[in-house]
Amino acid sequence: MGRQASLAVVVTVLLATSGCIGLGVLADDAESPPSVDVAQRYDSLDALEATRVTTVDSGNATNVTRSLVRVDLSGDRHRRYERVLSPASRAGDVAVLDASGMVLYDADENTVTHAPRTAGFGGNWSAYLQRVVSAARDGGDVAEPSDGVSPLPVVPTTGSGPSIPEDAIEGFEVEYLGTRTVDGRTAHGFELTAVSEATLTIDQTLWLDSQYYYPLQTSHRFDYGNRTIETRTRLENVTFDPDLPSGAFDFDVPENATVTETNASTQSFNSANALAERVNFTVPEPEAPAGYEFEEARYVGGNVTQASLQYVTADGEQLTVTKTTAGPDARGFASGENVTVAGRTGQYVTTPRAAFVSWSCGDTHYAVVATDLDKETLLAVADSAGCE
Incomplete structure (x- = not known):
């Protein structure tokens, strides 16, 4: 990975760990979110199926990807299945994450890459979201910027380097945006804005389902020097706890595919x-x-x-x-x-x-x-x- 590609590592990990990301919009004038056990609500969700629409705007180009997404949250190690629907150049690409690791299939090249699952992959989302909602409910008070923060569950400092703590939100102002309807469901909005000066800042907006507090829409803005990258994702046709078939998270490797083991x-x-x-x-x-x-x-x-x-x-x-x-x-x-x-x-x-x-x-x-x-x-x- 070259030096110019290092910032893309952060974006890639963001998209891999953020169940979904989306569009920031105006909401109502509610002053604070309801007092609920966010972690318990999130952990009560067993599975979901949806179409995920992801937009990445790098300033020079805008790319939109639609994917079928299935997530199993019921076990100790979450499972995930993603199949790209569009654009045509990537249609049929598949990514499957299970207890043993990840399978990546490139339909155009007919290649499969197997990668082992590393400890802590994906971070502790329920604890992180609990902290976001609690900070908004407490008036947005956060620790001094020098105490550190990440607006993401996991953000590597370098392409292969160590990661910062997964549930930190100190150093960000958290504002409650009220509620709005997302894919026919009520969602609570939260805006995280960096209050410390840094070379790399990542502001974030979350729209969380009012029942499960799962992200339905989110947006992230990466500001780094004179570069800005914005990612926006939304879930469409989302079904919580769907009746999925037994093979919903399986992928059969084509017999003539080239397989690489990492x-x-x-x-x-x-x-x-x-x-x-x-x-x-x-x-x-x-x-x-x-x-x-x-x-x-x-x-x-x-x-x-x-x-x-x-x-x-x-x-x-x-x-x-x-x-x-x-x-x-x-x-x-x-x-x-x-x-x-x-x-x-x-x-x-x-x-x-x-x-x-x-x-x-x-x-x-x-x-x-x-x-x-x-x-x-x-x-x-x-x-x-x-x-x-």
């Missing part, structure tokens, strides 16, 4: 030394700032080869140092601020939730992500991680 395995270690004994490359030895204690080391093997070290404070602030020796090019955003790290040129980027710096040493890529470190301290950690 592989990845994750291991956790309770020390950096234990991680170093597992890998065949050097593990960074960063100098963590005062107050940060080592929490976990992790190794990802397969198509991506990556080692990471995570540190935390007593208040839950996070610091992660990642070294990737194989996998996507994760050198950062092309419009990030140029900085010098270990004698190399790197990219420094801030989001409302975190700040991170990424740099490369040949084919080896590094990233340091922190939820509560200033630029000078973050760069000092990066320098201590080195370049080997």
